[in-house]
Amino acid sequence: MSTLLTELNEKRYGKIISIEGSQRFLDRAGAMGLTPNTEIQMVQNKKRQPILVYARDTLIALNRKESKGIMVKGVE
Amino acid sequence: MMSEIASVMGKPAIVALAGQPNTGKSTVFNGLTGARQHVGNWPGKTVEQKSGRYVYLDQTYTVMDLPGTYSLSANSPEEVIARDYMVSGEPSALVVMIDASQLERSLYFLSEIAGLSIPTIIGLNMMDVAKEKGIHINVKALEKLLGVPVVEMVASKAIGMDTLKEALTQVIKKKTSVAAEGLFEIFKMSDRAIYKPTLEFLKTELAAIRYGDYAVEWLAVKCLERDRLVMETIKAQMSDPQYKVIVAQLEKVPYDKMTFASYRFKWIEKLISKSVNIASKEKKLLKRSWFDRLSTHRYLGQPLAFMMILLGFMLSMVICMPIMSVLSGQILPKVYQGTIQGLQNIGAPIWLISIMSEAVLPAAVMALIMILFVTSVLLIFGVMEDVGYLARVAFVFDRAMCKLGLHGKAIIPFMMSLGCNMAGITGSRVIDSLKQRRLAIVVSLVMPCLAMWGVISFVSAIFFGAYTPVVLLGLFLLTIVHMKITAKVFGKWIIGATEDFQGLVMELPPFHKPNWKSILKNTWYNTKNVAQKAFLLIVGISMVMWILSFSSTGHIEDSIIYSVGKTIEPISMFFGFDWRLFTAFIVSAMGKEASLGVLAMLFGQGGGVMSFTGTMVGSAVTYSQAGFQSAMANSVSTASALAFVTAFFFNVPCMAAIATIRIEAGSMKFTWQAVAYYMTVALLMGGIVYRVATLFL
Numbered sequence: 001m002s003t004l005l006t007e008l009n010e011k012r013y014g015k016i017i018s019i020e021g022s023q024r025f026l027d028r029a030g031a032m033g034l035t036p037n038t039e040i041q042m043v044q045n046k047k048r049q050p051i052l053v054y055a056r057d058t059l060i061a062l063n064r065k066e067s068k069g070i071m072v073k074g075v076e
Numbered sequence: 077m078m079s080e081i082a083s084v085m086g087k088p089a090i091v092a093l094a095g096q097p098n099t100g101k102s103t104v105f106n107g108l109t110g111a112r113q114h115v116g117n118w119p120g121k122t123v124e125q126k127s128g129r130y131v132y133l134d135q136t137y138t139v140m141d142l143p144g145t146y147s148l149s150a151n152s153p154e155e156v157i158a159r160d161y162m163v164s165g166e167p168s169a170l171v172v173m174i175d176a177s178q179l180e181r182s183l184y185f186l187s188e189i190a191g192l193s194i195p196t197i198i199g200l201n202m203m204d205v206a207k208e209k210g211i212h213i214n215v216k217a218l219e220k221l222l223g224v225p226v227v228e229m230v231a232s233k234a235i236g237m238d239t240l241k242e243a244l245t246q247v248i249k250k251k252t253s254v255a256a257e258g259l260f261e262i263f264k265m266s267d268r269a270i271y272k273p274t275l276e277f278l279k280t281e282l283a284a285i286r287y288g289d290y291a292v293e294w295l296a297v298k299c300l301e302r303d304r305l306v307m308e309t310i311k312a313q314m315s316d317p318q319y320k321v322i323v324a325q326l327e328k329v330p331y332d333k334m335t336f337a338s339y340r341f342k343w344i345e346k347l348i349s350k351s352v353n354i355a356s357k358e359k360k361l362l363k364r365s366w367f368d369r370l371s372t373h374r375y376l377g378q379p380l381a382f383m384m385i386l387l388g389f390m391l392s393m394v395i396c397m398p399i400m401s402v403l404s405g406q407i408l409p410k411v412y413q414g415t416i417q418g419l420q421n422i423g424a425p426i427w428l429i430s431i432m433s434e435a436v437l438p439a440a441v442m443a444l445i446m447i448l449f450v451t452s453v454l455l456i457f458g459v460m461e462d463v464g465y466l467a468r469v470a471f472v473f474d475r476a477m478c479k480l481g482l483h484g485k486a487i488i489p490f491m492m493s494l495g496c497n498m499a500g501i502t503g504s505r506v507i508d509s510l511k512q513r514r515l516a517i518v519v520s521l522v523m524p525c526l527a528m529w530g531v532i533s534f535v536s537a538i539f540f541g542a543y544t545p546v547v548l549l550g551l552f553l554l555t556i557v558h559m560k561i562t563a564k565v566f567g568k569w570i571i572g573a574t575e576d577f578q579g580l581v582m583e584l585p586p587f588h589k590p591n592w593k594s595i596l597k598n599t600w601y602n603t604k605n606v607a608q609k610a611f612l613l614i615v616g617i618s619m620v621m622w623i624l625s626f627s628s629t630g631h632i633e634d635s636i637i638y639s640v641g642k643t644i645e646p647i648s649m650f651f652g653f654d655w656r657l658f659t660a661f662i663v664s665a666m667g668k669e670a671s672l673g674v675l676a677m678l679f680g681q682g683g684g685v686m687s688f689t690g691t692m693v694g695s696a697v698t699y700s701q702a703g704f705q706s707a708m709a710n711s712v713s714t715a716s717a718l719a720f721v722t723a724f725f726f727n728v729p730c731m732a733a734i735a736t737i738r739i740e741a742g743s744m745k746f747t748w749q750a751v752a753y754y755m756t757v758a759l760l761m762g763g764i765v766y767r768v769a770t771l772f773l
Binding site: 018019023024025026027030031035036038043044046047048049050054056059061062 | 146147149151177178179180181184185333334335336337338340341362364372374467470471472474475579580581582583584585586
């Protein structure tokens, strides 16, 4: 079952299903290692703040608005 | 040896240094070049350019530090510059910095270079951190897979520098570049070889395109990715029908950036699986220290950032305050007296005595203080940046700063400007994008510094009495409006920073201990860069001010500025300024501390100096407080005083600030644009306040 990245709870793992957004965002996210099938860990997800995810050994801060373009599947 | 290399190269050896941010690129740059550095701008671009030199085995190498970018996708000027330079044929070799502890992500950059014909070396940095994390890299295997030398490095401890230099001489001779066949194979064969026909077609069609030095497969892949620059180049070099054929072919296959990015990571994962042994493949929760968690905390992150910035500001003050007070409080007055005495003894003319003691000397001292201050700010905030804290500040202030079209780190110059604008402007150094940095600088100038309040409280006490808090509240509200308008005006039209602005997608580097050696070196090179420009600019402005305000009789009525002020008084009166207030406004762009002295002279109360610049020598001007107050009260209306306070409040902070803008923004043109904008807007605001006030007062 897939959900928005912004709905993934803290400390949970997820696998990226798809990413949508502006070309600029896609380029940047791709270069940071956020591509489909990448496993991520939600590190911090608080309202009125960018979210923090951990992927490919990197802690990445993501704008809340743009992270809504990322769909993930929960992984145990 | 030397002639051998020279003959192989046929041109001076230029080494381009590239890689993602936080891979230790600047540490390697400093390590290679030492103090032989030059900072400028890339031709025609708002991007800082750093270059330097080193000598190895009698051969001189020029090192070009390319902007640190995560990819080469042509979305920002930094990416375009890095890529254009790599394919330009100018560099003899390329060093790509890779973070061994974050291999996957930092190899992405390499995947975009694979296919360029430039001789390449990989600097595998942070080997110590990787080992700690249990990542064992078989360097020999990686070298074999990539076909280029891989140099193990711990740049912060200068480990691997000599090996890198040696490898560079070799690679320039052998001209080995990154083996890209594996990558192209993945593009061709993935997803049931859906892109294979298109790539083969593009390979033949694009064979004649000249864009730079690369394998044609590289161009075909970039074309498949519809890279903006590559598409433009192809369009320009082909006939319309030919180009249409290419586009038609591209439209036959699905276009998804993410697919292509994942192909690149497929290549990377393959490389890693064949050369890296990770001790534990178990999934582990990322461990963050309590401070790391606090620094991004929803409620406490911002107060912590405020405290850290304040602490940083105070620490820089602690470093230079004692020297500053001795310099301006004790040494300056003595040297000032000594200069006058000395020049009088040799019978120098009065103007020479005045220019030396009142313009050159105090300006030089001001420049010295500025250099000292800038150095300590750079040092303290350099440490905070180095350990990884400032990325967290950007994170917690992202939302607030975003509203002004600014990077979260802009909070640093803003806050520091409340103490001193010069410190704030220097603090903007932590913003990597030069356009974003310029925008932060220009908006930070709205912030009132501490020195401003001396004059504001003096004038308020005379004219506004109990209404002073109302005036201050008004100024505060105007500050917010001013910031918003300035951010818009400069962001949109003058700098064009808003186009480059994108939502936050940023790496928060892991916290680590400061690399003192590298920080100290960096600060020292920066200081050297700052010194000369600071002296020239501050002494220059001071000289102009001196020429305008010098009078051999000590009466202001005998100066040029008096005639200028008197001539335009009919116009300036429209804004509520008589010639004295107008002159005081202009001169306050020189410095806020000296402004009371200048006002005293203008109102016929100050004595002891022959020019306004002389007021910079704190003890040189003498005036009686009471006489000064009554002179002002008697000849200035409350509406005019209100207009003056407003214009004064929003004027350019001081000469040192102007010099700092020049240094941090890297452009004289931009510096004067900012100065002209601030002086004009301040006058206009004063004028509006005056006109409104006259209706009521």
